[in-house]
Amino acid sequence: MKILVTGGAGFIGTNLIKRLIKEGHNDITSIDNYSLGFLTNHISVKKDRKKVNYRVAHVQDLDYNDYKDYDLIYHLAALSRVQPSFNVPTDTFDSNVVGTQRICEIVRNSNARMIYAGSSSRWHDPSQSPYAFTKYTGEELCKLYKNTFGSNIEIARFYNVYGPGEILDSEYAAVIGVWRNQIKSKQKLTIVGDGEQKRDFTHVDDIVDGLWRIGMKDLKHDDAWELGSGVNYSINEVYNMFKEKFPNIESISLPDQPGNYRSTIRINDDALQPLNWKPKDRLKEYIFSL
Numbered sequence: 001m002k003i004l005v006t007g008g009a010g011f012i013g014t015n016l017i018k019r020l021i022k023e024g025h026n027d028i029t030s031i032d033n034y035s036l037g038f039l040t041n042h043i044s045v046k047k048d049r050k051k052v053n054y055r056v057a058h059v060q061d062l063d064y065n066d067y068k069d070y071d072l073i074y075h076l077a078a079l080s081r082v083q084p085s086f087n088v089p090t091d092t093f094d095s096n097v098v099g100t101q102r103i104c105e106i107v108r109n110s111n112a113r114m115i116y117a118g119s120s121s122r123w124h125d126p127s128q129s130p131y132a133f134t135k136y137t138g139e140e141l142c143k144l145y146k147n148t149f150g151s152n153i154e155i156a157r158f159y160n161v162y163g164p165g166e167i168l169d170s171e172y173a174a175v176i177g178v179w180r181n182q183i184k185s186k187q188k189l190t191i192v193g194d195g196e197q198k199r200d201f202t203h204v205d206d207i208v209d210g211l212w213r214i215g216m217k218d219l220k221h222d223d224a225w226e227l228g229s230g231v232n233y234s235i236n237e238v239y240n241m242f243k244e245k246f247p248n249i250e251s252i253s254l255p256d257q258p259g260n261y262r263s264t265i266r267i268n269d270d271a272l273q274p275l276n277w278k279p280k281d282r283l284k285e286y287i288f289s290l
Contacts, residue, residue: 004074005030006032006073007075008030008031012076028052070110071111072112075114081173082121085131096134100137113154114151115214118156120160121135123264124261131259142155155224160174160264166180175199176287188251192256199232200265201229201232201283202227202228203282209279210275211227213275214275228267229283231265
């Protein structure tokens with residue numbers, strides 16, 4: 001099986017490629033523009049160079065003819081955080097919408113099955129942020145190509161992903177990564193707003209397992225495969241977990257931010273039985289392993 005992973009040098013992409021290699025796949029191509037991905041941090045180039053072909057490119061610039069012979073495409077490439085999208089709306093649109101349409105065209109002109117990385121922001125007002133709008137539009141593009149052109153496209157809707165390889169020191173870091181970096185730098189942990197907003201924190205291993213199962217099974221979902229743990233915690237509750245692990249830390253409150261949803265949690269259990277997917281709530285275990 002010939003597999004393409006866009007965003008293959010990013011957080012989820014590198015973990016997915018490791019899983020694909022572990023499962024015996026040895027014809028993998030990674031596409032990444034390396035604006036956020038760092039190959040040497042996650043993948044042993046010498047060990048895996050015969051199994052993974054690493055290419056530097058923007059997904060919106062790909063030539064259809066160069067990618068029409070793939071069997072499976074995981075489209076993970078995106079600018080993936082709410083707050084940075086307010087500063088670079090054009091870049092966010094180009095990557096998340098134009099890039100997704102380009103991959104959909106590749107699928108339309110091939111026999112590939114595509115798995116698109118959707119977002120739990122789908123369940124909130126898409127006009128609240130450029131990020132939410134572009135990920136919503138990406139899902140709608142996938143449905144357009146699936147329903148109109150008969151393209152073999154499935155949506156995997158991610159919740160709040162954390163785990164090994166997460167971004168720590170960038171504006172694209174999520175709260176767990178931000179706090180890990182603040183602890184390392186001996187800074188106070190920043191809590192945005194009242195801290196009562198809740199998130200469905202899902203370990204990257206569970207996300208990757210869901211992606212692998214969707215890719216390997218010929219199952220179809222009318223909407224999207226919801227990849228969340230099914231449990232959510234408030235930011236204050238997560239802070240207390242960090243405080244239990246690191247008793248000397250302190251926190252500081254920041255003003256609330258636009259696009260800061262009050263709650264995310266997996267909407268349904270559709271992915272559990274058909275995929276035999278078994279996510280675990282391992283957030284506290286992960287924090288205590290740091």
